Amino acid sequence: MVLDDLGDSLRGTLKKIANAVHVDSKLIKEVVRDIQRALLQADVNVKLVLELTKKIEKRALQEKPPAGMSNREHVIHIVYDELVNILGDSRELPIKKQIIMMVGLYGQGKTTTCGKLATFFKKKGLRPVLIAGDVHRPAAYEQLKQISEQVKVPFYGDKSEKDAVKVVKEGLNKFKRVSDVIIVDTSGRHKLENDLISEMKDIFKATKPDEKLLVIDAATGQQAGPQAKAFNDAVKISGIVLTKLDGTAKGGGALSAASEVGAPIVFIGTGEHSGDFEKFEPAGFISRLLGMGDIKSLLEKAEESLxxxxxxxxxxxxxxxxxxxxxxxxxxxxxxxxxxxxxxxxxxxxxxxxxxxxxxxxxxxxxxxxxxxxxxxxxxxxxxxxxxxxxxxxxxxxxxxxxxxxxxxxxxxxxxxxxxxxxxxxxxxxxxxxxxxxxxxxxxx
Ligand SMILES: Nc1nc2c(ncn2[C@@H]2O[C@H](COP(=O)(O)OP(=O)(O)OP(=O)(O)O)[C@@H](O)[C@H]2O)c(=O)[nH]1
Ligand SMILES: [Mg+2]
Incomplete structure (x- = not known):
């Protein structure tokens, strides 16, 4: 799983705090260095790492623990708190009638995510449909059509049409009255070339989507930030879907991208199948990553013996x-x-x-x-x-x-x-x- 190594090192650091006899500035400085190293190794953006660890250090040295909380618990809580903070606000897509436009670079998982979203909304009792707005890659039409058959939702596409805006407009017309959630797939880009940006903007204007979801592969690394920013500048991203979290990539680059554009991660993809999909919730995610359950019982034991x-x-x-x-x-x-x-x-x-x-x-x-x-x-x-x-x-x-x-x-x-x-x-x-x-x-x- 992506971020396994990061989780391991952060858990080690928190255990160090939990077992410390004294929580003093020496320990805090050591802990902050450990966290820096772990995050940088996981490919988290350097600027973000420095900002984050500076905040952790400052708070850990200055803030007094609230009544009933030990120094150890307090420092661990600060680390947890600040990690949750960089992931931004928690946001859920509303369960209502809406149009969703998918964007992202080539091969990140847009088309696969269309099927996952359709499954998600279908389970919520809404009527999702899929529109093939990717007219450039020859196999894109077939791929989305197959997915629509697998997840049993209506599909619209036109294999012979090379104008994406035309296809999308047709699809919207067709589905306007017989659907709740219209999901529009778009073509991937190797990088953000000008003509493709203008196509994306045209689809955006024709679709007037409620949601513009940026799909990012967890393996993207440091380029994830600038990429996300470029998409955000073009269509103002409303949410991020992080895919391939079942892989072995470092993941920190993609995670930092969310913080850099200030758009919340709304879903994560954990496999190729339509059910390998989870709503994303920052606090729960960090809790799991840090093994907060284990840390808590460790703290209780340490407190008792001390x-x-x-x-x-x-x-x-x-x-x-x-x-x-x-x-x-x-x-x-x-x-x-x-x-x-x-x-x-x-x-x-x-x-x-x-x-x-x-x-x-x-x-x-x-x-x-x-x-x-x-x-x-x-x-x-x-x-x-x-x-x-x-x-x-x-x-x-x-x-x-x-x-x-x-x-x-x-x-x-x-x-x-x-x-x-x-x-x-x-x-x-x-x-x-x-x-x-x-x-x-x-x-x-
Ligand atoms: N393991 C894993 N594979 C995924 C996940 N999401 C997508 N994939 C795989 O990634 C590959 C690319 O996915 P697509 O959905 O075609 O990506 P895309 O962004 O639509 O690609 P283009 O349309 O070519 O730009 C496919 O082989 C998918 O099966 C995921 O969460 N986990
Ligand atoms: Mg695709």
Whole structure:
């Protein structure tokens, strides 16, 4: 299958992300290079590759994962997202009365696709018909006639007529009242010679097609882009049919063509028979190419084992009384998972340690405050994070300025830290509490 190699390399890259211990800029740069190499090897247009990978790198380095998503998942999602984006919007041909004109270079699969489209619309309950607008290649008439017999739809052609416009007009007249979908085949071009372009434009004017479908062989390579552009300039392509995806070509050139002309791929051909035809949907296509199902289960496993390790280490440190702001920062999700301070206090035997009084409103708004606390901690130095007792008047002012909050917000963070630390210490003397804490650390997210 076309793009098998590309799929293999991209899947390898995503697995690298899924299994990484840290998703840092070094990994992201490496991943971006891997993706570049894979796409270039698959013949994807160089400019497109550079644009795409630049976007992936920028987003992966700058964007924070949304709540509930790990860094790994987030980066994988960005790669998937941007790949889907280059394939353009998803578009389906409407199931209604219409005229479809096929265009494309010589031997790309136009005539074969006429039969596939007819089968598709017939299955939808419409009445398709075929018109032989290819008057140049001697066998073209017979080929379309045979196809029409195979798929059992009406056919019109005139073997002795050399004027394509005349044939097409005749066919339209004949079928106007007795059909729903009129599919007009046209002749192939070796390249876009002027007289053939003008013939194509004349057929276009005579037909007034609703759809102008460009047929591209997946093996086309880098020329696919300029070709598609020339067809688009002549008749404004409304959709692309990518054929011969069952082959072994690299396929990236043809795929890039869609992005270059901004026309959506509407169908793909996967064989010579009329049933070897699929509607194209970018998200599903990329999902399949990347093996997203496998990646997802891999991610889940990686998350579980990492969470287990982290939790053990943190729990041990916390219970030995070393609970820094770094720990608090790392465990924010866990803390919010534990709920309000009151809930934590309730878990402690004998109530709140040190008998500190916590006001009801302080407890209830804790979760909302965690986000603010995170911003404040981002303005603190490593030293301050390790030893928050040093955070007093002038430091408080500086941190508040840096994080755009009031002095009292910084003070509140310190107060929250002190209380949490005391509570965490309270856990260490009690085996049941310790087990409880471990559980919270592992499954709090
Ligand atoms: N394997 C495979 N072969 C295909 C597919 N689509 C078309 N073909 C084959 O490609 C060859 C050319 O197909 P045609 O439909 O005649 O192409 P065309 O664009 O009409 O060619 P001209 O009319 O000569 O310009 C034929 O042998 C088809 O059977 C496909 O999706 N997969
Ligand atoms: Mg043909």
């Amino acid at each position: 969470k287990g390790k982290d939790a053990e280490k943190t729990a041990r440190r916390i219970m030995s009384g070393k609970f820094t702001l770094h720990d608090m920062y790392d465990q924010m999700d866990m803390l919010s998972g534990m709920g309000s301070l009151r809930k934590i206090a309730e878990m402690l035997p004998g109530g709140f340690p040190g008998k500190a009084k916590v006001k009801q409103e302080d407890m209830d708004s804790t979760e909302n405050k965690l986000q603010k606390f995170r911003v404040i901690m981002d303005s603190m130095t490593n030293e301050e994070m390790n030893d928050p007792t040093m955070v007093r008047s002038s430091r408080i002012k500086r941190i508040a300025r840096g994080s755009g909050v009031e002095n009292r917000d910084v003070k509140e963070l310190i107060k929250y830290y002190n209380m949490t630390k005391r509570m965490m210490k309270g856990f260490s003397g009690n085996r049941k509490m310790r087990k409880n804490l471990m559980k919270q650390l592992q499954f709090g997210k």
